[in-house]
Amino acid sequence: MNHTRLLQIINAYGTNSERWPEEERLAAVHQLEQDSKAQQAIVSLKSLDAALDSYVTAPAPHLRNKILGNLRKSWVDSCIEWLMPSFDELLAYFWRPVLAASLPLITGLLLGSSLFTVEIADTWEDEIELIALYDSGNLNE
Amino acid sequence: MTEAELVEQLSSGDENAYRILLDRHLAPITAYVTRMMASNADTEDIVQETFLRLWTQGTRYNPDTAKLTTWLHNIAHNLCIDHFRKHNRMVLEEAADEPDEQEEFVDQLMHFDNVKHVEQSLMQLPERQRSAIIMCHYQGMSNRDAAVILEISVEALESLMARGRRKLRKLLEAKI
Numbered sequence: 001m002n003h004t005r006l007l008q009i010i011n012a013y014g015t016n017s018e019r020w021p022e023e024e025r026l027a028a029v030h031q032l033e034q035d036s037k038a039q040q041a042i043v044s045l046k047s048l049d050a051a052l053d054s055y056v057t058a059p060a061p062h063l064r065n066k067i068l069g070n071l072r073k074s075w076v077d078s079c080i081e082w083l084m085p086s087f088d089e090l091l092a093y094f095w096r097p098v099l100a101a102s103l104p105l106i107t108g109l110l111l112g113s114s115l116f117t118v119e120i121a122d123t124w125e126d127e128i129e130l131i132a133l134y135d136s137g138n139l140n141e
Numbered sequence: 142m143t144e145a146e147l148v149e150q151l152s153s154g155d156e157n158a159y160r161i162l163l164d165r166h167l168a169p170i171t172a173y174v175t176r177m178m179a180s181n182a183d184t185e186d187i188v189q190e191t192f193l194r195l196w197t198q199g200t201r202y203n204p205d206t207a208k209l210t211t212w213l214h215n216i217a218h219n220l221c222i223d224h225f226r227k228h229n230r231m232v233l234e235e236a237a238d239e240p241d242e243q244e245e246f247v248d249q250l251m252h253f254d255n256v257k258h259v260e261q262s263l264m265q266l267p268e269r270q271r272s273a274i275i276m277c278h279y280q281g282m283s284n285r286d287a288a289v290i291l292e293i294s295v296e297a298l299e300s301l302m303a304r305g306r307r308k309l310r311k312l313l314e315a316k317i
Binding site: 008056070 | 160163171172175185196255260263274277284298299300302303306309310313
């Protein structure tokens with residue numbers, strides 16, 4: 001540590017030694033004790049640090065609840081996030097699009113099975129009715 | 142429980158872990174953004190976005206490369222810079238700095254208590270100088286961490302801070 005480096009530290013980090021780089025702090029404080037010019041620099045710059053220290057920001061406690069409220073996502077956001085996972089999730093990155101692409105096929109199968117039902121006579125009354133119709137058809141011949 | 146463990150729990154959707162991290166980091170990040178933006182109306186949006194990214198992109202945080210506070214400050218810093226660019230705020234060039242002059246700082250400044258003047262003076266600094274001073278003076282960040290966020294060397298950071306403080310001194314002198 002020398003005079004030049006000490007002045008560099010004071011000009012950059014200010015007059016409070018607690019803000020000086022940790023690895024140089026002890027040596028800088030020791031240098032300051034025997035460096036009258038550096039001590040003068042400290043005196044002349046103290047007012048700037050005092051002015052900076054006077055600038056205190058107000059806390060914003062309401063922000064906490066706002067941020068926590070934002071975590072509850074809409075289902076649209078959840079779907080988009082599910083369909084487009086981050087690149088870090090390599091496995092999900094491959095299988096999710098495949099699963100998403102198969103959604104139309106699944107939807108088609110479900111629609112198809114519900115719209116085109118084949119009526120099969122499966123009660124004994126239906127069976128008798130069918131046999132009766134068959135017999136009358138034969139008589140007409 | 143360490144922050145790395147909390148972030149790991151966070152990635153599996155643990156809201157309690159998120160609450161603990163939010164309580165630890167909300168005040169310093171709010172203070173940083175407030176000073177960077179000078180209590181701009183968008184300050185809250187930037188703080189909210191920073192913590193939303195912790196929730197959605199927490200898996201990207203690597204505890205081996207940086208402290209969580211550095212990672213969050215980095216996000217907040219980039220959001221502030223993006224905001225300035227979007228709103229066409231003039232980005233002052235480093236070259237526009239006034240020449241180095243060693244002037245005596247008036248004693249009256251010792252009793253200078255007008256916070257608004259300090260805020261306005263900080264806003265007149267180039268963004269990188271302002272950010273460097275806020276991180277090292279107010280946020281208690283180490284020079285290495287601040288240099289990482291600004292993507293510069295420690296020497297360049299010290300130069301930024303020294304120029305910033307010199308300019309601040311002149312601006313504050315002019316206001317009293």
